[in-house]
Amino acid sequence: MTETGKVYLVGAGPGDPDLLTIKAHKLFDQVDVVVYDRLVSDEIMNLVPAGTSCISVGKQPRFHPVPQEQINDILVSLAAEGQRVMRLKGGDPFLFGRGSEEAAYLHANNIPFEVIPGVTSASACAAAVGLPLTHRGYATGARFITGHCSDDNDLDWDWKGLSDPNTTLVVYMGVANLIQICTRLTENGLAESTPVAAINNGTRPDQRCLISSLGAITGDVAKCNFSGPVLFVIGRVVELTKALGFEHERISGDLVEERESA
Numbered sequence: 718m719t720e721t722g723k724v725y726l727v728g729a730g731p732g733d734p735d736l737l738t739i740k741a742h743k744l745f746d747q748v749d750v751v752v753y754d755r756l757v758s759d760e761i762m763n764l765v766p767a768g769t770s771c772i773s774v775g776k777q778p779r780f781h782p783v784p785q786e787q788i789n790d791i792l793v794s795l796a797a798e799g800q801r802v803m804r805l806k807g808g809d810p811f812l813f814g815r816g817s818e819e820a821a822y823l824h825a826n827n828i829p830f831e832v833i834p835g836v837t838s839a840s841a842c843a844a845a846v847g848l849p850l851t852h853r854g855y856a857t858g859a860r861f862i863t864g865h866c867s868d869d870n871d872l873d874w875d876w877k878g879l880s881d882p883n884t885t886l887v888v889y890m891g892v893a894n895l896i897q898i899c900t901r902l903t904e905n906g907l908a909e910s911t912p913v914a915a916i917n918n919g920t921r922p923d924q925r926c927l928i929s930s931l932g933a934i935t936g937d938v939a940k941c942n943f944s945g946p947v948l949f950v951i952g953r954v955v956e957l958t959k960a961l962g963f964e965h966e967r968i969s970g971d972l973v974e975e976r977e978s979a
């Protein structure tokens with residue numbers, strides 16, 4: 718009888734190969750097959766040794782070439798054949814990465830698995846653009862939310878609780894519902910002047926960062942022609958990028974100076 722293999726649910730980080738963990742990097746030499754997502758950068762895939770099979774199950778927003786159920790089955794059948802499988806995902810596998818759904822399915826099918834964390838895009842992208850997610854006097858905490866829900870319905874989040882000027886809000890997958898997100902936050906009391914950063918392709922060679930405000934970000938993003946993943950950071954901490962010596966794209970003027978002179 719074939720001995721069951723093992724699945725490693727691995728975070729690849731935000732794209733910069735230097736932000737891959739040493740543990741993940743070492744594992745490339747120990748697995749038979751890598752099953753990877755669209756957000757895993759080419760530079761990271763280039764680190765996979767020649768001879769290791771690679772299966773792309775990449776998803777585009779609102780378009781899933783390989784449905785999640787099928788990805789789950791691929792992992793189970795490869796491991797059942799005795800293979801050591803690396804399931805490689807962008808960022809951290811347990812943060813908006815469906816890694817926990819895959820882990821639950823593996824567990825239900827008696828497949829051994831291990832989770833190897835990755836640097837999530839919130840911390841990596843924020844650091845790359847000189848944006849501290851918390852800072853004394855600016856934000857006492859940070860919240861990570863998804864801007865997307867599976868059935869394409871309205872985002873049924875606790876908007877009152879999220880509209881807190883003392884907490885940084887990080888929005889993953891927020892482009893498609895940006896108007897709704899900004900409207901709900903302002904309806905619930907967050908000022909339209911609240912600074913917003915839109916970080917596109919964070920930590921990658923084509924990284925961009927647009928600084929705007931809650932009232933203007935939707936129009937500004939529409940003018941930017943971003944391609945690739947975008948992460949939104951909303952809150953007063955965004956003002957600090959300038960104090961830390963970082964210059965970014967601005968379409969609607971300088972928020973800090975505008976506010977100070979108002």
Ligand SMILES: C[S@@+](CC[C@H](N)C(=O)[O-])C[C@H]1O[C@@H](n2cnc3c(N)ncnc32)[C@H](O)[C@@H]1O
Pocket residue numbers: 731732756806807808809810811812813814836837838839842888889890891916917918919920921946947948949
């Ligand atoms: C399906 S979620 C995966 C998140 C991932 N598990 C993590 O921990 O970063 C995809 C979203 O992550 C964000 N994202 C991931 N990598 C990014 C990058 N390099 N630059 C900007 N945003 C990124 C974007 O908001 C994107 O829509």
